[in-house]
Amino acid sequence: MSAPLIRIPSISVESSSAMSVDSASQDPELLRRLLRAKDRMDAASHEDWPVQRLARVSRLSEAHFARSFKQAFGVPPHRYLLTRRIERATALLRDTERLITEIAFDTGWKSLGTFGRIFRDVTGASPGEIRAQTRPETHELGRVPACFVSAARRPDLTTAVSEKRRRQATAINGSEQKEVA
């Protein structure tokens, strides 16, 4: 089971440093209720999660919910939901043969256009590009026995180390020769 390879710089990194200080001061009982809403989005990210629905899960007013969620988890609730949907779509693009349109609708988007645009905003590539980038690799490697797959994925240390050693040796020999001369 491999985690989806996904870069979400524009979404997950935002204001985390400022938030970590603030969220420690939030009431744990409130955080526990916010966590419930986050869990619900995780469990069904393809569903619609308007703020009023999430606020109801956490038993909070909409304004209080939206503000507290962002403070607790560093991102506004709807953006958190988008990251989960993109993460899921990326996995489906990589692991299944399904059409991009189907994946878009199954992961909760109402339009293919919106899916493509947000997908690109988040990952920096289109769904088709991500599929092309990630799939040939898993596809081809599926035919290779597992021990060789791990060998193929192992960092190319032998070459790098021996190369480094040779360079160092040359450098030392070079300097010695200079000293001798």
Next chain:
Amino acid sequence: MSQYVQEVGLYVRDQDEALAFYVEKLGFSVHTDVRNGNYRWLTVQHPDQPSLQLGLFKPGPPVHDEATAQTLHAIVAKGAMPPLVLAVNDCRAAYERMHAVGVEFTQEPMSRYGNVDAGFRDPSGNGWKMVEARR
């Protein structure tokens, strides 16, 4: 000579609540429950795994200062503690039983990669994965 893990601790928001949860809903039993002033060493164990104790500790004095305790409580409550895994023989049966007694599930049993798993939280927010052990 042998070495093994004897006890692993969890932070909980309320030790009585946690005790009731792990004993009454998950089937653990009390191993040690000792108080010293306002400190309470509380561990439970599973009948099928008597060698491991699960500690249920409340952040606070005398071990933690107020600010540290508050931070720990916040981290637990927002589900940021590391994952815990409970192995069961039959995930769906365990789900039915635990769901009926009010355990808060975050994920219903799901079959993937030939294995069934589910997710739940304890009252404090600690997240558990429940995995069907391969037979």
